[in-house]
Amino acid sequence: MPVVSMTVNGKPASADVEARTLLVQFIREQLGLTGTHVGCDTSQCGACVVHVDGRAVKSCTMLAAQAEGAEVLTIEGLAKNGELHPVQAAFREHHGLQCGFCTPGMIMTAIDMIRRNPGLDEETVREELEGNICRCTGYHNIVKAILAASQEMR
Amino acid sequence: MYQFNYERPKTLADAEALLGKADDPKILAGGQTLIPTLKQRLAMPSDVIDIGGIKDLDFIRAEGDAIMIGAATRHATVAQSADVKKHNPALAALAGGIGDPAVRHMGTIGGSIANNDPAADYPAACLGLDAKIHTTKRLIEADEFFKGMFETALQDGEIIKEVTFPHPEKAAYMKFRNPASRYAMVGVFVSRGPWGVRVAVTGAGQNGVFRVNDMEEALSKNWSPEAVAGIKVPATGLNSDLHGSAEYRAHLVTVMAKRAVAAAG
Numbered sequence: 001m002p003v004v005s006m007t008v009n010g011k012p013a014s015a016d017v018e019a020r021t022l023l024v025q026f027i028r029e030q031l032g033l034t035g036t037h038v039g040c041d042t043s044q045c046g047a048c049v050v051h052v053d054g055r056a057v058k059s060c061t062m063l064a065a066q067a068e069g070a071e072v073l074t075i076e077g078l079a080k081n082g083e084l085h086p087v088q089a090a091f092r093e094h095h096g097l098q099c100g101f102c103t104p105g106m107i108m109t110a111i112d113m114i115r116r117n118p119g120l121d122e123e124t125v126r127e128e129l130e131g132n133i134c135r136c137t138g139y140h141n142i143v144k145a146i147l148a149a150s151q152e153m154r
Numbered sequence: 155m156y157q158f159n160y161e162r163p164k165t166l167a168d169a170e171a172l173l174g175k176a177d178d179p180k181i182l183a184g185g186q187t188l189i190p191t192l193k194q195r196l197a198m199p200s201d202v203i204d205i206g207g208i209k210d211l212d213f214i215r216a217e218g219d220a221i222m223i224g225a226a227t228r229h230a231t232v233a234q235s236a237d238v239k240k241h242n243p244a245l246a247a248l249a250g251g252i253g254d255p256a257v258r259h260m261g262t263i264g265g266s267i268a269n270n271d272p273a274a275d276y277p278a279a280c281l282g283l284d285a286k287i288h289t290t291k292r293l294i295e296a297d298e299f300f301k302g303m304f305e306t307a308l309q310d311g312e313i314i315k316e317v318t319f320p321h322p323e324k325a326a327y328m329k330f331r332n333p334a335s336r337y338a339m340v341g342v343f344v345s346r347g348p349w350g351v352r353v354a355v356t357g358a359g360q361n362g363v364f365r366v367n368d369m370e371e372a373l374s375k376n377w378s379p380e381a382v383a384g385i386k387v388p389a390t391g392l393n394s395d396l397h398g399s400a401e402y403r404a405h406l407v408t409v410m411a412k413r414a415v416a417a418a419g
Contacts, residue, residue, distance in 0.1 A: 002160060019160035019202070020192070043190055046256065055230070055259040061189045062260065065160050066182075066206055113255065130336070131254025 009077030026064035035075040046132030049105040056112035075104035096145030098136035120150040176201035183265030225264025225314040244325035264314040273337040277363040282343030282354035286318040322347040326418035340406040344414040379412040
């Protein structure tokens, strides 16, 4: 079994895992970071989105071994000194969550889209959310929260 | 997923050596198709050779009248490349319309064309732009590369290194997405360039991507949406499933070809 080593939320993480271990399994089961969710397990819903070397990816569709040596950021790594990340704060402020299951993936996707799109508008937000599904269908407030956060983070 | 041995070579030579040694290997590029396939136990390779760590395969170069794209270059990188946007905006738009942002951060051009999914986008760009596919063994013309559903001219142990796209004078890709999967029900790539006119269709054919000669001839004489408006492809040999009949897809080929010519200007 290969030893896989990466940095997760700024801390070194290493484990001896089967080659077929998915990144999301490594994060949830080896590291106990259960904020990253598995929704569909077929790379459609986006509940498992994390950042690998600064880019949003679906951690259910990546082997842990593919992240060897990478910097991984999960929802648990966002808040600093007890203060929510601006995107997390905006989701709370604008009621961007109902049941909350899709929220970690929505927030990780939102941070990635804000980074790549200066001057984000509503149409772009909706297009960029293509790969994230909210089964409560609470998209309006998710979009509002992302737009508010992108203003805040300018 | 079944068990497999995993290797992450640093060089193309190491990857070739590993492929030569393994019983029944699979190459892993971005994994956006292979990993779902493994999860469904639709494949049981003895070895998974991950070429994602080979830096030499991740590049975009504009040289002369063509753009060279390394096989392990991600869709997002192609979509955002200033060179691709300048010389071949249709190709940049096609890459930016594959899957969703997270999939585009992982999926690669080499993986897409080696897999040759009958609904994939890149095969339409390769065939529609007269691309050259460079492998560890030879150069393969796009016309010779795509052999059928999930089937290519690649031999065992052969790895795609780069794809060369000559600059078109005009080009556009229009796809009609399946509303659920977002894969192409029908996607049509049209171009005009030193190679003449090309019309390549993905999503529709049972044997994957194909060219429409009648449309190419009509557009050679008259480059306008009207030129293809009356040309229908036969429904024989097209996909028929719960999302749409072969006749419906045949109709969509004409509609998307018209839209593509209009978009190309």
